[in-house]
Amino acid sequence: MAVVGRPRTFDKDEALTKAMYVFWEKGYEGTTMADLVDSIGMKAPSIYAAFGNKDAIFKHVVSHYLPIVANGQLAILNNTPNIDEAVEKTLNECVRLFTSKDNPHTCLIMTAAINTSPENVEHVEALRDLRKYYKTAWQTRFEKAKLDKQIEAATDPKSLAEFFTTIVQGMALRAKDGAKKSDLATTSEIALKTISSLMIKI
Amino acid sequence: MAVVGRPRTFDKDEALTKAMYVFWEKGYEGTTMADLVDSIGMKAPSIYAAFGNKDAIFKHVVSHYLPIVANGQLAILNNTPNIDEAVEKTLNECVRLFTSKDNPHTCLIMTAAINTSPENVEHVEALRDLRKYYKTAWQTRFEKAKLDKQIEAATDPKSLAEFFTTIVQGMALRAKDGAKKSDLATTSEIALKTISSLMIKI
DNA sequence: ATAAATATGTAATACAGGTTACATTATTAT
DNA sequence: ATAATAATGTAACCTGTATTACATATTTAT
Numbered sequence: 001m002a003v004v005g006r007p008r009t010f011d012k013d014e015a016l017t018k019a020m021y022v023f024w025e026k027g028y029e030g031t032t033m034a035d036l037v038d039s040i041g042m043k044a045p046s047i048y049a050a051f052g053n054k055d056a057i058f059k060h061v062v063s064h065y066l067p068i069v070a071n072g073q074l075a076i077l078n079n080t081p082n083i084d085e086a087v088e089k090t091l092n093e094c095v096r097l098f099t100s101k102d103n104p105h106t107c108l109i110m111t112a113a114i115n116t117s118p119e120n121v122e123h124v125e126a127l128r129d130l131r132k133y134y135k136t137a138w139q140t141r142f143e144k145a146k147l148d149k150q151i152e153a154a155t156d157p158k159s160l161a162e163f164f165t166t167i168v169q170g171m172a173l174r175a176k177d178g179a180k181k182s183d184l185a186t187t188s189e190i191a192l193k194t195i196s197s198l199m200i201k202i
Numbered sequence: 203m204a205v206v207g208r209p210r211t212f213d214k215d216e217a218l219t220k221a222m223y224v225f226w227e228k229g230y231e232g233t234t235m236a237d238l239v240d241s242i243g244m245k246a247p248s249i250y251a252a253f254g255n256k257d258a259i260f261k262h263v264v265s266h267y268l269p270i271v272a273n274g275q276l277a278i279l280n281n282t283p284n285i286d287e288a289v290e291k292t293l294n295e296c297v298r299l300f301t302s303k304d305n306p307h308t309c310l311i312m313t314a315a316i317n318t319s320p321e322n323v324e325h326v327e328a329l330r331d332l333r334k335y336y337k338t339a340w341q342t343r344f345e346k347a348k349l350d351k352q353i354e355a356a357t358d359p360k361s362l363a364e365f366f367t368t369i370v371q372g373m374a375l376r377a378k379d380g381a382k383k384s385d386l387a388t389t390s391e392i393a394l395k396t397i398s399s400l401m402i403k404i
Numbered sequence: 405a406t407a408a409a410t411a412t413g414t415a416a417t418a419c420a421g422g423t424t425a426c427a428t429t430a431t432t433a434t
Numbered sequence: 435a436t437a438a439t440a441a442t443g444t445a446a447c448c449t450g451t452a453t454t455a456c457a458t459a460t461t462t463a464t
Contacts, residue, residue: 005410
């Protein structure tokens with residue numbers, strides 16, 4: 001694109017990935033520019049030139065994180081025909097992600113901006129909106145399952161969505177506390193019994 | 203106690219309560235000394251003289267918060283004979299606390315120190331220890347229920363404790379996001395079906 | 405070859421936030 | 435009354451952290 005001027009010596013996408021892991025682990029305010037400089041391996045002015053200030057970097061990082069959820073959990077949730085299997089596999093994917101050796105043990109959306117000073121409330125709100133969107137995705141899936149007559153007519157898709165997002169948010173916190181994969185898996189199994197009891201038996 | 207010297211013009215316990223509400227709402231790092239000065243109504247040197255630095259104030263605040271959980275949720279959990287009723291009432295108490303007009307809508311232990319800069323990791327760890335203690339309280343209660351033959355012999359108290367603390371942690375986050383009391387109550391009800399299905403029928 | 409454009413690193417700047425020094429005030433003990 | 439003790443408020447200090455100024459380096463266009 002930029003055909004004139006000194007070329008960038010780092011890959012923007014790789015830099016964003018590195019920044020993402022830092023914010024993922026430490027949260028927005030827990031991450032300092034010095035942390036980002038260390039992880040990316042470029043000095044602050046270069047990072048600023050490429051992405052903007054810390055706020056802007058975080059927004060880029062969030063966009064960079066979204067496909068992990070969209071192509072992981074939500075893809076599984078939406079592409080698995082049977083609702084019980086869909087929920088089971090989605091929760092399994094959560095557990096896998098939250099305990100993978102390849103990334104920090106939590107969910108960026110759930111924990112990267114819980115409390116901030118007033119000037120950074122913007123990010124708290126942005127993540128809250130994403131959590132709302134995430135919940136809506138679950139709700140939509142349960143609405144489909146109801147249309148497909150896979151769950152009882154009396155069940156409320158919104159309530160089920162809220163229940164399972166509560167589980168996911170709780171697991172994100174527990175993973176951050178160092179919970180073992182097997183323990184989170186057990187919690188998922190117990191949560192799953194709930195939906196199983198609401199399933200229409202074939 | 204101090205019989206000599208100029209007497210304090212504010213009540214330590216009241217000041218701690220005011221500080222508690224600030225930390226409860228904004229978290230450790232989201233709270234500034236200026237916030238505490240505003241809420242307590244005393245200048246920083248007086249607050250320092252009474253409690254120590256910000257770290258020490260927070261520790262006092264956490265101690266001040268503990269009875270809310272111990273005399274609320276845990277008292278209900280331990281003093282209600284039937285396990286299903288105990289769990290139901292304990293979750294109800296969580297929902298009540300997390301949506302009470304008299305306090306911030308979340309749990310201080312769950313959300314006040316999720317991510318911090320390295321120098322404040324101490325508080326993250328302290329709250330993590332309290333969460334562990336909280337989980338153990340649930341586990342102990344389920345062990346008792348098992349001895350009382352109120353839940354099936356095959357059930358694992360530790361797994362049940364982890365499931366319900368996941369629910370509580372998830373609800374603490376949702377409350378902070380502004381969830382309605384009725385919605386949290388519905389989530390509690392769904393979670394409760396799980397334990398009901400493990401109950402020994404009389 | 406020279407100019408224009410963009411990236412890079414060093415070093416400075418600006419500011420917010422925790423903490424403390426110091427003078428003053430209010431109390432008790434003698 | 436005076437000294438001793440402790441609390442208070444003002445104002446400063448200090449440090450960490452985000453941001454930027456500026457000189458230098460590297461590329462393309464003419």
